[in-house]
Amino acid sequence: MTRIGIILGSTRPGRNGEAVARWVTEIAQRRTDAEYELVDLLDYKLPHLDEAIPPSMGQYSQPHTQEWAAKIASFDGYVMVTPEYNHSTSGALKNAIDFLYGEWNNKAVGFVSYGSAGGTRAVEHLRLIAGELQMADVRAQVALSLFTDFENFSVFKPTDFQHDALTVTLDQVVAWSTALAPLRAAA
Template sequence: MSKPRIAVIISSTRKTRFADKPANWFMDKVADHPDLDFDLIDLRDQNLPFFDEPASNLWMPSQDPNASAWQDKLAGYDGYVFVVAEYNRSITGALKNALDQSYKEWNRKPLAAVAYGSLGGARALEHLRLIGIELQMVPLRNAVHIGGADFFKVSPLGENAPISAIEDHLQAALTAMLDELVWWTGATKAARQA
């Protein structure tokens, strides 16, 4: 029996983004996860237009083929981990647009996060959790936050050290988040199948 599939979505599309560093660290950490399979999805590669549909795909099929392709991609996953950049106290415009391009495909699936910024991406993740509730997702309590001195240690704005330099500060949060993600993925998948 195949393991549940989790999409790891990079939310920043800027050329100078920091997101690749935590995304690659996370993917290394979950490469041989015993309970879940993880795929990395970069919003840069999705060619999504700005949302311009008559309504959400909850109410009618999307007309733009790129939006439909995005929905088809999301439908194959049992949960999501977002690599969350904090821009001006919220999520990126690219992530908000990607969330808006779909509705049904997000429903009844867990939402986890690796968030970063001077305050650990906490404000952006709080906004993402609120959006996730409207999309009928299950936002997890636990998340990995890279903030404060740790962020400036590994960011190009600071020392640009590898994530391994702060990994001991992140491990407990990563373990708690993955344990919670396994539980909620199993519970929501079983309920959707029933």
């Protein structure tokens, strides 16, 4: 069965992303088309990138990198839940992505973002990064507004439209992850 990792891309105290990622996971786990698992960056304690050899070589020397690589390699695709900080993604998510290379290749990725402008600028940056990592980013995305999908900018209350957007995003991530399976097998 196709396995999809839902990556919680914020480590900030009081982060809105935790409620968002749990919402994504709850909806995803009701589906029968794939196995879904929440991956919280807080559980991996990744320092700033500390590998001497470029990730494209796949020669990880640090135990935290090896643990992170094993987790990411176990999935066929991903949904990244990202805040928008200063018109980009979080430093924690970018750092976690940068630790690895081959583990991301030939896998689909979808995005659930949140921020004052729905987190769309963070997703624009993540799409460029995904291309460099040979990931197939799906067109659909969920863009949650701090003004309409959160009460007082902190209590997550997504509008009905967002559930539909998430359904389409998950549909595309699963379809593309399945379609890319022969490329992963050949590698």
